[in-house]
Amino acid sequence: MTNARFRELRDREFPWTADVTYLNNASIGPLPERTRRVLDAFAARRATPHLLSDRELQQMLADARTAAARLLNAAVEEIALAPNTTVGVNTAAGALPVAAGDTVLLSDREFPANVYPWLVLRERGVHVELARTTPEGWPDEPYLLERLRDPRVRVLAISFVQFSNGFRADLATLGRACRENGTVLVVDAIQGLGQCPLDVREIPVDVLACGAQKWLLSPWGAGFVWVRRELIADLRPPMAGWMAFEGTDDFTRLTDYGTAYRADARRFEVGTLPFQEMQAMTVSLDLLLDLGIDGIAEHLRVLRRPLVEAASRGAFSLTSPTDGVHESGIVCVRTDDVARTHAALRQAGVVCVMREGSIRLSPHWYNTSEEIARVLEILTDS
Ligand SMILES: Cc1ncc(COP(=O)(O)O)c(C=O)c1O
Numbered sequence: 001m002t003n004a005r006f007r008e009l010r011d012r013e014f015p016w017t018a019d020v021t022y023l024n025n026a027s028i029g030p031l032p033e034r035t036r037r038v039l040d041a042f043a044a045r046r047a048t049p050h051l052l053s054d055r056e057l058q059q060m061l062a063d064a065r066t067a068a069a070r071l072l073n074a075a076v077e078e079i080a081l082a083p084n085t086t087v088g089v090n091t092a093a094g095a096l097p098v099a100a101g102d103t104v105l106l107s108d109r110e111f112p113a114n115v116y117p118w119l120v121l122r123e124r125g126v127h128v129e130l131a132r133t134t135p136e137g138w139p140d141e142p143y144l145l146e147r148l149r150d151p152r153v154r155v156l157a158i159s160f161v162q163f164s165n166g167f168r169a170d171l172a173t174l175g176r177a178c179r180e181n182g183t184v185l186v187v188d189a190i191q192g193l194g195q196c197p198l199d200v201r202e203i204p205v206d207v208l209a210c211g212a213q214k215w216l217l218s219p220w221g222a223g224f225v226w227v228r229r230e231l232i233a234d235l236r237p238p239m240a241g242w243m244a245f246e247g248t249d250d251f252t253r254l255t256d257y258g259t260a261y262r263a264d265a266r267r268f269e270v271g272t273l274p275f276q277e278m279q280a281m282t283v284s285l286d287l288l289l290d291l292g293i294d295g296i297a298e299h300l301r302v303l304r305r306p307l308v309e310a311a312s313r314g315a316f317s318l319t320s321p322t323d324g325v326h327e328s329g330i331v332c333v334r335t336d337d338v339a340r341t342h343a344a345l346r347q348a349g350v351v352c353v354m355r356e357g358s359i360r361l362s363p364h365w366y367n368t369s370e371e372i373a374r375v376l377e378i379l380t381d382s
Pocket of ligand 1: 083084085086087111113114159161162163188190191210211
């Protein structure tokens with residue numbers, strides 16, 4: 001994209017960035033203007049429901065599944081819409097055949113949405129192992145690979161990108177080890193999708209849960225679960241959604257109760273979904289897909305380069321990895337006085353947060369090198 005087109009798109013979709021340096025996409029992704037307009041237009045029509053048809057509403061969901069599938073290079077039949085990541089992780093924890101004596105392997109310090117759904121399996125006698133992290137607090141992949149030689153490890157659940165330090169899991173290597181051990185790989189993808197490419201036909205993930213409210217620039221209430229096609233038929237949904245059964249598309253015969261779950265991943269969808277949020281997600285995903293996730297990842301690499309260089313000169317330290325396999329768009333910085341530095345950034349109109357003792361900077365495709373240069377000045381001065 002030319003610089004002029006980039007500026008034009010940034011100004012059009014996020015006009016408020018003229019006044020604010022927003023580096024907090026890992027907390028809340030902003031809605032592009034085009035997405036907000038679609039939400040507003042729908043809200044106006046929602047006030048007059050006689051103008052909405054069931055067919056149109058169902059098509060909105062179908063379009064959202066298609067957009068999510070495109071993002072992952074998945075088949076649309078493998079997508080179930082879900083309101084957040086937690087529902088997706090619980091779907092995996094509730095549907096996968098783990099029994100007393102089996103082990104679920106997690107890395108310590110994961111975001112709790114990817115911990116509690118597994119911890120409660122302890123009540124069923126499942127052993128949930130919180131694997132030690134590296135001294136930096138990152139998942140210890142060599143250790144996880146060692147554990148993936150134990151046949152009792154039935155599930156590995158890990159974030160694509162860690163929320164507190166931006167560590168991107170080497171899903172290709174972990175996935176291969178899982179396959180060899182007959183272990184199911186479940187990924188919490190909310191901190192990665194939208195900023196890091198992921199092709200599920202290339203990378204051996206099995207189940208992936210993702211809320212769309214961060215890097216996918218979508219409203220709260222929108223998200224999805226992806227389930228590898230070979231697994232769908234064997235997984236019994238932990239909650240029985242009324243639309244999850246064959247035959248429920250015909251609203252004139254709803255009490256002809258079926259007994260068969262749908263053959264595709266819609267068997268994991270629960271109840272009436274938020275149509276407007278899902279439609280908005282489609283608009284935001286289409287924007288990201290038009291920009292190209294590879295291009296976004298490259299843009300973020302360019303943005304973080306000066307931060308990495310300054311850290312290597314000793315201006316401050318980074319608590320994020322900087323190698324090509326594990327780096328991501330989340331860059332976490334530690335200065336002598338993190339709270340003071342954070343206050344200085346806030347004073348200068350830079351929006352970012354403190355997480356686990358570091359300042360978390362999470363720029364997205366619309367952030368600029370000039371913005372990072374200003375942040376760098378503050379980081380080195382404070
Ligand atoms: C790794 C990770 N998983 C999950 C979530 C959120 O989960 P949910 O979409 O269920 O609110 C977050 C952040 O809020 C996160 O950083």
